[in-house]
Amino acid sequence: xxxxxxxxxxxxxxxxxxxxxxxxxxxxxxxxxxxxxxxxxxxxxxxxxxxxxxxxxxxxxxxxxxxxxxxxxxxxxxxxxxxxxxxxxxxxxxxxxxxxxxxxxxxxxxxxxxxxxxxxxxxxxxxxxxxxxxxxxxxxxxxxxxxxxxxxxxxxxxxxxxxxxxxxxxxxxxxxxxxxxxxxxxxxxxxxxxxxxxxxxxxxxxxxxxxxxxxxxxxxxxxxxxxxxxxxxxxxxxxxxxxxxxxxxxxxxxxxxxxxxxxxxxxxxxxxxxxxxxxxxxxxxxxxxxxxxxxxxxxxxxxxxxxxxxxxxxxxxxxxxxxxxxxxxxxxxxxxxxxxxxxxxxxxxxxxxxxxxxxxxxxxxx
Numbered sequence: 484x485x486x487x488x489x490x491x492x493x494x495x496x497x498x499x500x501x502x503x504x505x506x507x508x509x510x511x512x513x514x515x516x517x518x519x520x521x522x523x524x525x526x527x528x529x530x531x532x533x534x535x536x537x538x539x540x541x542x543x544x545x546x547x548x549x550x551x552x553x554x555x556x557x558x559x560x561x562x563x564x565x566x567x568x569x570x571x572x573x574x575x576x577x578x579x580x581x582x583x584x585x586x587x588x589x590x591x592x593x594x595x596x597x598x599x600x601x602x603x604x605x606x607x608x609x610x611x612x613x614x615x616x617x618x619x620x621x622x623x624x625x626x627x628x629x630x631x632x633x634x635x636x637x638x639x640x641x642x643x644x645x646x647x648x649x650x651x652x653x654x655x656x657x658x659x660x661x662x663x664x665x666x667x668x669x670x671x672x673x674x675x676x677x678x679x680x681x682x683x684x685x686x687x688x689x690x691x692x693x694x695x696x697x698x699x700x701x702x703x704x705x706x707x708x709x710x711x712x713x714x715x716x717x718x719x720x721x722x723x724x725x726x727x728x729x730x731x732x733x734x735x736x737x738x739x740x741x742x743x744x745x746x747x748x749x750x751x752x753x754x755x756x757x758x759x760x761x762x763x764x765x766x767x768x769x770x771x772x773x774x775x776x777x778x779x780x781x782x783x784x785x786x787x788x789x790x791x792x793x794x795x796x797x798x799x800x801x802x803x804x805x806x807x808x809x810x811x812x813x814x815x816x817x818x819x820x821x822x823x824x825x826x827x828x829x830x831x832x833x834x835x836x837x838x839x840x841x842x843x844x845x846x847x848x849x
Contacts, residue, residue: 487840489533489560490848497636497694500564504695504760504783505736506817512846513809515563515839516785516819518699518740518762523588523828524835525557532836533560544622551626559632562843565694566635568627571642572614572679576651577601585828600654602672603661611652613675616682628690636694641683644700644741646719648676650709662714669718677722684726688733696730696737697762698723703743705768712747720748720756727757736760738785742824744768753781760785764823766792771823772811784812786821788838793822794830798837805841 503510526537533556538549558566577596583589602608627637643651649672650658661669684696700723702708708715727737736759739752746769752758760783764771771787778784792804805820812818820842826835 487844487849488562488836490562490843492849493559493562493632494848495559495564495632495635497564497634497692500636500819501694501736504738504785504817504819506780506783509816510813513813513818513820513842514846515561515842516565516762516821517563517826518567518697518786518822519569519825520557520835521590521826521828521830523583523585523590524826524830524832525554527832528561528836529553529557533557547622548626551623552630555627555631555635559635561839562846562848564634564636565638566627566631567638567697568623569640569642569699570623572616572619572683574614574643574648574652574676575601575612576648577654578651583828588828590828595651595654597655598657600652600657602652602668603654603657605668605671608668608671608675614679616679616686619683621686624687624690628692631692635692637690637692638695638697638738639687639690639693640696640698641680641687642699644698644702644719645673645677645680645722646700646702646709646715649673649718652676655709659710662710669714673718673722677725680722681725681729684729688729688735693733693735695735695759696726697740698726698737699740701740701742701763702748703741703745705765706744708745708747709743712751715748716751720751723752723758724756727759731757736783738762738783740785749778753778759783760817762786765789766823771808775812775815775818779815780817783817783819785819787812787823788821789823790825790827790830793826793834793838796834798833801834801837802841805838806845809842809845 502508540550578593730737738760739758740762762785764787766789
């Protein structure tokens with residue numbers, strides 16, 4: 484699978500990773516970053532490259548600990564300075580499900596009902612079974628915090644952001660109608676979700692090994708934001724501003740993963756919300772290099788290798804594309820190399836490893 488991986492002598496340095504992205508130092512070569520790596524991609528690497536038995540997540544503490552040990556080993560031996568982990572509160576949202584079509588995958592894919600949500604009226608809002616942070620099992624976060632190797636940092640968030648849960652609870656169609664017909668209901672749902680995520684983040688911020696908060700909240704599509712910029716300013720961005728302030732109070736950066744074209748709210752995100760870095764880039768919207776030219780040293784730029792390249796190119800083409808990004812964006816600073824979005828199940832493991840290997844070879848890791 485690889486000639487330079489897995490690393491024999493990994494030496495993670497989460498402080499250097501954070502200092503590089505915050506512009507406090509200029510690393511000679513960009514570090515690695517990733518938002519998510521699907522288990523379907525991880526599994527053959529764990530068994531074939533790391534030589535470990537795959538440990539699936541189970542209902543008992545033993546299987547969960549085994550999964551998390553393998554999870555840490557995966558990130559460590561592939562040259563990351565941090566591990567990123569997220570799970571979220573169990574909002575009772577309406578989803579459709581189907582088997583993952585990727586060959587060899589036994590997973591189920593889920594997507595939101597865009598036409599009918601769980602909340603369409605004030606009666607729905609009052610009857611909705613809102614989850615309680617007090618009842619949530621934070622074991623995975625606590626276990627990772629206690630079992631990271633020296634030098635490695637933990638990057639966390641709630642699974643799904645305020646806009647995502649707002650749109651899923653009300654459905655995208657229902658949300659659009661409600662923004663016109665009953666803006667107070669939208670504000671109430673967003674406020675309830677935002678407040679629960681605030682409680683969730685307060686618990687996460689008590690972890691000892693945190694390197695950053697890296698929250699996801701997909702607010703855009705190819706040409707614009709999914710709802711109007713003013714609606715996002717009213718119902719979503721104030722919550723991100725609050726979460727960013729909470730992280731900053733702990734001396735931690737707040738990074739945002741958000742798919743789509745956010746051009747109309749980027750100044751808000753940088754100036755008012757106070758994000759420290761942006762993740763999720765598509766070449767068809769704006770290549771990561773052009774984005775970095777626009778925002779220069781105001782925020783960090785994370786990832787950027789287009790998923791179309793990562794999933795469809797050859798391994799050699801992936802290596803060359805990775806090298807070009809490291810040369811172009813790394814020279815400006817405040818940059819980490821990784822995918823433009825995440826590493827989904829349909830990305831060939833050999834392509835993912837080609838990207839990572841190019842990065843570790845250039846960094847001189849072994």
